[in-house]
Amino acid sequence: MRAGWKQPLHCAALCFASYVVFGVAAVGSAAAETGASPVIGDERAVRQHLDLSDLATMSVEAINAHGRMLFDAKFTTLDGAGRPAATQAEVPVKRRPGRVPALFRTSGPDSNACNGCHNQPASGGAGEFVANVFTSVGVSDAEFDTLEAQFSNERGTPHLHGSGLVELLAREMTAELRALRRDAVDQARASGQSVTVPLVAKGVDFGSLTVQPDGFVNVEQIEGIDHDLIVRPFSQKGVFTSLRQFSINAMNTHHGMQSDERWGMQWTHSADFDEDGHKQELLSGDLTAVVLFQAALPTPVQTMPEHPVLQDAVKEGADLFDQALCSQCHVKALPLKSLTFVEPGPYNAAGNLRASDRSDAVFSFQLSSAGLEQNEKGEWMVPVFSDFKRHVIADAEKSHFGNERLSQRFIPNDQFLTPRLWGVGSTAPYGHRGDVSTLREVIGHHGGQAKEARLAFEKLSDLEQRKIIQYLQSLTLTLATEIQQ
Template sequence: MRRFMFEALLCSGICLLSGAVSASDLIMGEPIIGDERAVSAHLGLADLETTEPQAIIDHGRLLFDAKFTTLDGVGRPSATQAEVPVKRRPGAVPSFFRTAGPEANACNGCHNQPNSGGAGEFVANVFTSEGVSDFEFDTLEAQFSNERGTPHLHGSGLVELLAREMTADLHALRRVAVDDARATGQAVAVDLVSKGVDFGQLTVDPDGFIQIDKIEGIDHDLIVRPFSQKGVFTSLRQFSINAMNAHHGIQSDERWGPQWTDSEDFDEDGFKGEISAGDMTAVVLFQASLPTPVQSLPENPILSGAAKQGEALFEQVLCSQCHIKSLPLKSLSFVEPGPYNAAGNMRVSDLDGKSYAFALSSEGLPQNDKGEWLVPVFSDFKRHVIADSEKSHYGNERLSQRFIANDQFLTPRLWGVGSSAPYGHRGDVTTLKEAILHHGGEARASRVAYESLADMDQRKIVEFLKSLKLTSEAK
């Protein structure tokens, strides 16, 4: 596998390749008077080999912050919001469509609090279908879409690396079980545990049949999908390609290009090459390089002491069973494309075995005695039933996404929660206490334990959660 290593990607931005292109050379290009394109230069895959890492990230930031115009290819008059290329049914539709989209000019139109790549207010909610539909919905009725808030993206490169390592662990366990069943002629059961997270069990029969009924909180292919509130997207790349099409009407070449659609302008808006595979790599690297959320204790000693006590109480009421404080990460090497991308998202097989490797920053990450980096995500990367008949608020969706039960959601990553109000998958919960009290289903016991605490102890847990900040807000 050929790799282009940029070791100091986030620390100094120094490129280890000779003759590298600078940020200004890459992004500025030749000026054109009266040019109203948001992006005047695109990045090819070959450019990734000769461009400074920081310049690639800067180009990704430009694309993330760009207010795309029709001259960039905004809109999809003949294509739908579906993840797979689907033609729109005949009939006039508005250029911007608040429900089914496109409904935004820029990625940071929603991901903007407290800065680019952050979270979004309720007003920035999106309406998601089950993912592969070919219809346009102009109603807020719940049977047509799920309304979702905008999560922050800080630390998302580390999130994807954790998911990749967990997937590799689970696949290795399955592979050993298959080999043992074949060798022994007996059924072999294996516990699916990675990084201390229990995903249930699978059993392999001697004939190779795999019993999957005891797998928990993950798809049956054992791929950990850490993105979206249902946990349905494998990688930042997949998430970003979908979002570019759904929210902006910008189609990536790697999914809507001739290799899949036999067309250079699938959406028939008069523009081809709207976003290249090199551009998409830059967008991914910008998001992957966003800083790690941190704990920032209040300066007031009373509040600081309360937050420290609140952390212990958080453990006491067993919130940490799902919101695991930190998960160990073996490597900070972020390789693009990722190893588990589905078709329509760039894969190593599309590049004749070539890949691009970048080193993420270890700043603020402690190490354990094995030399692994401890990533403070406060999640187990697993889906849980989070609502019941007593507490139904988090089970309010009616449209199933990827065949996942309506009351199941991926455990939210609490790092940065102190900077990303409002709360809940719909962004309709205004306080952390309310968010806790809405927990049902598998979280019922923890909620009841929280409710049994004295009022001041409940407040201390809230003060602890408020201390989990995005870096830009940390003191």
């Protein structure tokens, strides 16, 4: 870990700098930075790549700016966009022979830039219904030219603000759950008796597990999380462990930009697996920069309306939100012990950079505490409005959120990760498909394990219900230029 990275990452200054640099010129010219002669008529969107070794000599702000450039870049074929011989699968899979379109709305590539979808109210934000994507089961090599639900799941675009805090919370929760399992194994071996341990992390109940004296672990009572006890906070099903894994998958699926750390020589024995004539489309340093940009996006905030009547409604709505049992799953704030973001994370699977892969792979930086309060233990209270747990959200009476036909990573079709409501006031439309236009409608569709909360909401008066809506509308995304240090 390089000591030079142990410096505060102030989201305001850092993000504002990247807005200024790339708001004036679409892409910073590598030629200008190095003194080399410019390339006349250069149509590359990415004119400079970063390896991990390059990051050691750069400031956090410069690396973040590079990540912002990659996030906003409209990739061209000169950058390696497209994947004529590879599928959208997250593991390297060859495409069946035959001509395919350069951009393909269903199985992709389907976008030129990350901010083609993540753009409301600014880069790194959410996306409208028109920006929906179509995902297969996750490891399939299927290609499809239809929007029929039996071939894919249609998903809306969530915002990425506060993502660094999200990943840190998930890492700490994972560590707590695994420590509980480890202690149970030790106790069972020492006592010669079965040990059952409740799996509670940051106050969230994930069920329990039982360890036999011989070390066998019964996982049947684990709830809302994978049996490996890794909290996966990204994607609407909760299947991606880290921003790095999410970014590597998205770059390949949506843009045909393939990272060396998954599609390169180490895993495929090819420097150009997708056979588009371009090698080293994304280096590990590029991926670290993209992760840094997303991790540093500002924390969603509460924006109080100007009118006193609406201000009072927001305050009363916060209490009614609890009264209607909404906060049982949409936990208002979770405690975070440390703001130190270490990249790569400790739970990355193969095909994503891990600390053991290279001696210069690990970097550390501080996320901003702007918008966060501390509890009596000195922990940072992160207002995510989620429990990072999957719940059954549909039933026979309320089936809207159970309308997908394909399971993803063997997760039942009626289960979804509790959506993080911070920023919900800025990210209409709603639902995993982005096909619900109002918050009241979303609440009305709650079934399954959320039925009790829906019924509690419905018992409230119309005015009380509208106060909850007003409260949710106050949970907004904030542009980086509006953040105050």
